[in-house]
Amino acid sequence: MSEDTIRVVICGDENVGKSSLITSLVKDTFLKIKIDNVLPPISIPRDFSYSPYTPNSTLLIDTSSQDLTSLQAEIRKADVIWLVYSDHYTYERTSLYWMQMFRSMGVNLPVVLSANKSDLQPKENKKDAKDSKDSKENKDSIITDEFIPLLKEFKEIESCIRCSAKENYNVNQAFYLCQRAVTHPISPLYDPKEMNLKPLAIKALKRIFFLCDKDQDGYLNDNEFLHLQKKCFHKNIDLNELNNIKFSINESLKLLNKENNDNNAKKGNINNNNNNNNNNNNNNNNNNNINSTYKSNKINSNNYITEEGFIMLNRLYAEKGRHETIWGILRTFHYTNSLSLDGNYLVPKIDIPLNSSVELSPIGYRFFVDLFTLFDKDNDGGLNDNELNNLFQPTPGIPKLWQEFNFPMTTVRNEKGNVTLQGWLAQWSMTTFLDYKTTLEYLGYLGFEDAGTLTNSNNNNLRNNNDNISGFYDNDNDNTNNNGYYIVTPSLRNKKISTSAALKITKPRKIRYKNNNKYRASINDRTVFNCFLLGSSGCGKTSLMEAFLGRSFSELYSPTITPRMVVNSVELRGGKQCYLILEELGELEPAILENSKKLDQCDILCLCYDSSDPDSFRYLIELVKKYFSDNNSNINDNTRFNGNFLNNIHGKFTTTNISSVNNLNTLNAHNNGNLNINDNNRDGNLIKNNNNTNDNNSNYNFNFSIPMVFVGLKADLDKQQQRCEYQPDQYIKKILCLKNNVSLHVSSSWPSSLNELFLHLCEVAQRPNLSTPGVESPLDNNGNSKGGDENLLTTMVVFGTTIGFLSVISVWVWKMSIAHK
Template sequence: MLSGETIRVVVCGDEGVGKSSLITSLVKETFVSNIEHVIPPINIPVSTFELLTSTPAPSSILLIDTSVSDTAALQQELRNAHVIWLVYADHYTYERITLYWLLMFRDIGVNLPVVLCANKCDEDQDAPLPNVTSTDNSNSVENLGEAFIPILKKYKEIEACIRCSAKESYNVNEAFYLCQRAITHPILPLFDSKQGSLKPDVITALKRIFFLCDKDQDGFLNDAEFLELQLRCFGAELQPSDHQLLKATIAGLLPTYDEARGLSVDAFLLLNKIYSEKGRHETIWSILRSFQYTDSLSLDDKFLHPFLNVPASASVELSPQGYRFFVDLFLIFDKDNDGGLNEHELTELFSPTPGVPKLWQETNFPQTIVCNENGYVTLQGWLAQWLMTTFLDYHTTLAYLAYLGFESKFKTTKVSTVSALKVTKQRKRRQRKGRSFRAQITDRNVFSCFVVGESNSGKTSLLQSFLGRSYSNTYSPTIQPRTVVNNVELRGGKQCYLILEELGRLEPAILENQKRLNQCDVICYAYDSSDPESFQYIVDLREQYPGLDNIPCVYVALKADLDRQQQRCDVQPDNYTRDLYLPPPSHVSSSWPTSLNELFVRMVETAQVPSSATPGLEPEPEDVGMSPIVLAGGAVGVMACLSIWFWRRGIVEGVKAVTARKQ
């Protein structure tokens, strides 16, 4: 039931059971003897009764009276209903509940919660239904009498039952409240009365809530954590006496309960099971909804995927809040303090989520990041992975921020996961001599680089070296795109993140995709300096995809530790780049760490200042300065003027002194 909707309550039952009297007694708060046989629908605002306060709250409730004699109209109203208020008044109409009404509901395909109401209890004190407000209670079933137990077991759609009297205005408001509660706080999704246990979906949801509330991840909710949960869900602090009573209840039912440590996950589930058995499912729903669960026990899609306005040429990164959140998450789950997340720790960390993000699986995580000597995910790699995820698909980051409880770190529930991200400025373009190029970037810290080149030119080794991994002589052709990410320290100490992507056999499809090209900040054209056929591939590639001319680029000669070969090409690499107004190729090798670091810095700086390496863009003409002779002459002139000024000033002062002595 969505907040703000109108609940349709259809009141039905045999003739003479008092349906219209119940509605009239509810609305007028007094018994009216002479009323219509079937009264018109009545719309009741939620604010009319205090009992109706709930979250989510409907805007109003529409009470619809029916007549059993008009079958077509009755069945039409039942199909449009949200809840059925089924009324009986004596033993005959009680028998008709199972022999006609509940069977008819099923025959016409109506699967709705039913509130069973024994009216006229002031006339028949021996009516077969006692005053019980929840049927999903194994302890209460024993008190209902042998005649009523078969109905409860056979018809699970019966949400609640109650004795009332329209004439005495007894329990009329309460019956009306039960109709609303059957929609706003249904018991069926929570509790399996036949098994006497919570249903699997609610157990999964409650375990996630326990995980988020267990701030120190010790497996227990201590008093402070439990009271914080209470305040968040119910907006009020738990009284000390009630807290002690709750502890005593748990201790009496769970022998393993350790009051000193707090509630374990089993104790927390047991507590919610008790709420269900006692008909307090509003309590469970308050907990679930405060953590953004819907009636289907799934997280609200608007919570998982909030709107974020990202212009076409902008990018998304982690904000300081998001950065801090993932740092804290790493530190909490690095239980052995070895500086890395092992497989077990990662499993624990992702337990409240659907698992490792699909994007991570597709990019072969953790091969995408820096790991320690044991292969565990380091903090450096962990942050780089999330920054890359945010850059490539911020929707995934938003969803996992929600799963992992970003908003639960704050005292207010109004904090959105959107605050963990920041949107950079739109990329602008400039003109120079009729040539369009990308403007300088000043507000970004994450950059994307496509690494393209001939097979076996050393691209994979370049990516492995970026992560600090050792060189391997084994050649394995890249089929699927391979992506890695790491931080790069620029001149001056600023830290940026660089995503290197080797395109593999999808290279043609990616280079033809303008959207993917727009996301690329710099292209690295790599060739094997020891293979004379390697550079021609780059020449042919640029001719085939002219759109590459709009992207700044870096040329790199790999395997520079081997003998350098003359390229069998119409133009040699140095001349080729010079004709494009580009810097010459960088000569690097996996065995030369300094050359690699300089290359990665150059990639980032090229992405930051695209005009410095856009193919075919002529350099901006330098200002014509003064020649050294002119500068020297100017300096001599200035010195001469100063000397004359001081000389004249000295003469004037001397004349004044002589004149003063004569006087």
């Protein structure tokens, strides 16, 4: 089917009335047409239907069984086949020839079967009641003897209908069935052989029942049922009609229980023949099972609808040929014809600017808070395994991203091991930050578009409408708040909300430059930060992560092989709350540090060492030198030097204030004579270090903009002198040029030091410039700043501004003095 047109191909043997059916449909009258004539394609425009699934036009294609090549070509282009027969001979050929031909062609199209020329059947004599009874029995025999066997044998046959082109009987209905076979197919929903809904349809309807059960009590009360109908069909309900629906469900369930009862009785008789000694016991057990089944299948004592009753209601719709109603429900909840959720609904397209991150919006946090409260049935402030399973029932299960990092070990739990509300929100904050598409998918699965109705609803304010409307309808609740529904904002009342409304896109991260090094600008609109924990094996990173989640220290050492993440909330100074993600890289540390995309997701590097191990800090020095400096790499666009300038003139380089010509020759030889200038160096200059002190071999040329924080762990043990060229504080201040930073010393047994560390990490992530290596001016041997160029530029700007201001004042005074004269 194209987006606007349905192609209906009319097939059948000669002289069954194919062309006559088309003319009767179009002209509304019967026309005699020669047998050899084939009508040209006829397009029928859309009627007054407002359904978005009604096609703009329907194209009727007449065919001849003699021209097999043309017939098969049209069938391959068809959306639905209208197969016509008119007598016993042509009826037999439907199964022996036509259906076999369709299958041999490899097409899987819906087929609408029409028994034409019903006017040739015996007519009903209204004056004779006996004749009327015989006519009815004749119609029933046609359905039983002709239609039912074909429906059971060929799943492609969607529906069957008797019609007459001569009397214009059921012609419009047959045409409608052809349209419906494409727009509202029955084959995905109902299995005529099993006489039941298909498993995928049952699964989808169970999810819909789950989402509509707002108070999660296992029943659809009147308000919940009416809200579902209002949402799906936008119509009000008659109170008597609602009671009739409940009555139909109850009677159908009784009939189903009776059939199950008979089957159990037959099985019981067989068992009795095999074992007469247990006859009485078996009969008693059967009776007890039947009674319990009947009780469970009743609507319930409050006359509410159970899940099984809701499935039975839709089964009744399918059996009575009203599967448009089922599709109306399914499509309201974004199901496609394959009974899978629409991909555009689960993951709507969102444009994420470069260097921006995605977080939950206030509405998103409110939705997850409501979910937590709704499924915390025991009100213990935590979600246990059973409650989590119930919560994720309408979804594919716990997200794969969570399973990769061993949820719930990734977040905060209480003493019983249940996920707390703090941990629940932190987990979703981390998920949104790392992979917002996963959050969007689960928002769709969990029914976020109805986020305004996530609390208990009361059974009141049912409107008694006198409109005689049959079907499945809802109450038009204007006073939604009075019915117990939670509304996020008045503007969201009774409106569908896109899942993208639950997300917030932060401003793009900006890069600044200072001392010819880049750093990230301060941010104030983000609340989720990602921190990499780096350090040698056994230095205490895992214990730090456990302490971050409030867990006790364990003496057992377990090396981290695969990457591990934990997340928790941190309260900043001033009361603002943010979420911090700590990630230990494990054996994948080299690969991740060499991946620029992974580093872009990192907001801060926490470099950890064991303060009681004299060899621990050496690992960090080698790590920084290997991955975060340009000393061991070829000069590229990100290369920067400390010292004098090389001026780029049309791709050729001249030197100024070069202390040694050999230095320039060495520089050119290092890059084979080709130097690439970083676009971010506004003057196109490269800086070369001309400092001949002992620090010359230790200064690094930093090519990244991630802030660093150094942490000495196990501070409760004796502090050891590090066996390396520089001690931690000396290395931080002198080599990394972080003159306002020192190494923090924390211990799992010092809670206050841990809190201060996590707070410091968040503050550094918000203001990265003060902890980014190379941004501050380097220190000389006496510990004083050597940033001459930067200080000189600042002094010149201040001096120039002052001179300009004094000049303006002087001119103004001079003009005023002239004016007075």
